[in-house]
Structure formats: C-alpha cells, structure tokens
Amino acid sequence: MTWNERVRRTHRWLAIAFTVTIVVTVVTLALKGPVWVSYVPLAPLALLLLSGLGIFVLSYAATRRSRAANVQQDGASRASAPRVRQLHRGSGIVFVATVIATFVALAQEQPVIWVSYLPLLPLALLLFSGLYMLVGPYSVRRRSARRAPQPG
Structure with missing residues (x-):
C-alpha cells in the first residue's frame, strides 16, 4: 500500500x-x-483537515505528473470524477473556514447565533x-462485470 492510499484510507x-x-x-x-x-468533534475535524490537505497536495503532484506523461483516462463514467473531487476539496476548505468563523462568532460576549x-x-x-x-x-466495477461476457 502506497503512502497516498494510506492517507486516503485514513481520511x-x-x-x-x-x-x-x-x-x-x-x-x-x-x-x-x-x-x-x-468540543469532541474538533479533534477528528483537525485530523480530517490535515489529511485533506495531504490529499490536496498529493493530487496536484499527481496531476502534474500525469500531464507531463500525457496520460488520458478512459471511460465516460470517470469523466465527472475530477470535478466531484475538486468540489469535495473546495467545500472542505469552505467548511473548515465556516467552522472557524462560527467558533469566533460564538466566543463573543454577545454571540451571533x-x-x-453557516457550516451546514x-x-x-x-x-x-x-x-x-x-x-x-x-x-464502475458492477457495470464492467455486466459488460464482460459470461463463460459457458
């Protein structure tokens, strides 16, 4: 198992x-x-942030390598995967920012409830x-198993 797979599994x-x-x-x-x-969810949230940042950095390194090698992915089912990953990463960053803003706003003397x-x-x-x-x-595995010719 590579380091990238470990980070993704941990995430x-x-x-x-x-x-x-x-x-x-x-x-x-x-x-x-x-x-x-x-305050209990803060520990897994912090670890989730760190592992997400690790995946974020690893994805850009992999993207640069694949562009350099000019590798293209096949299959129409995988075409939306990079966009969904980018949406997931971006919403993760926005989520962490809104959680931090919530903690700051609720820590005031007159909290804004x-x-x-906002993080929802x-x-x-x-x-x-x-x-x-x-x-x-x-x-994808299920679809490819259906397309494969059955022996017999």
Whole structure:
C-alpha cells in the first residue's frame, strides 16, 4: 500500500469518525447533556483537515505528473470524477473556514447565533460528494462485470 492510499484510507475513516462524533454531540446536547461535549468533534475535524490537505497536495503532484506523461483516462463514467473531487476539496476548505468563523462568532460576549448554521451548506456538499466518491468505484466495477461476457 502506497503512502497516498494510506492517507486516503485514513481520511475516509476520519470522515466517518467525525460524522459519528457530530451525531453523538447533537444527541447529547439535545438531551441536555454537558456543554463540553460540543468540543469532541474538533479533534477528528483537525485530523480530517490535515489529511485533506495531504490529499490536496498529493493530487496536484499527481496531476502534474500525469500531464507531463500525457496520460488520458478512459471511460465516460470517470469523466465527472475530477470535478466531484475538486468540489469535495473546495467545500472542505469552505467548511473548515465556516467552522472557524462560527467558533469566533460564538466566543463573543454577545454571540451571533445564526452564524452557527453557516457550516451546514458546505457540510451537505461534503456529504453528497463524499458519498458519490465512495460509491463510484463499486458502480464502475458492477457495470464492467455486466459488460464482460459470461463463460459457458
């Protein structure tokens, strides 16, 4: 397994861990649990940011190498994959920025509560683009298995 594959696998697991901590935090706060639970998702979010930045840097290095080698990808099903990845990366950057802005806004003496809803749009984009990228390889394999001639 290459370093790139390890970083991507770690990023996927961190995304799952972050999602779980968000759900647990929301449920705990809805049940009038301790307020400190709202800080629990910050650790996986920070690790998710670092692994995402690593993937971001690795993707540009790979893009430059592939352009230098003039390698073209085949298949119409893979044509949208780079755009979805770019959307995922961009929405990840916007999500982190809105989370930071939310923490700054809520730390004020007179907090602006509506700012806490700002991260939801980029988070939704992250969810749907991440699910698309997660399901994509499986659907390509399934389609190629259907096209392959059956023995017998």
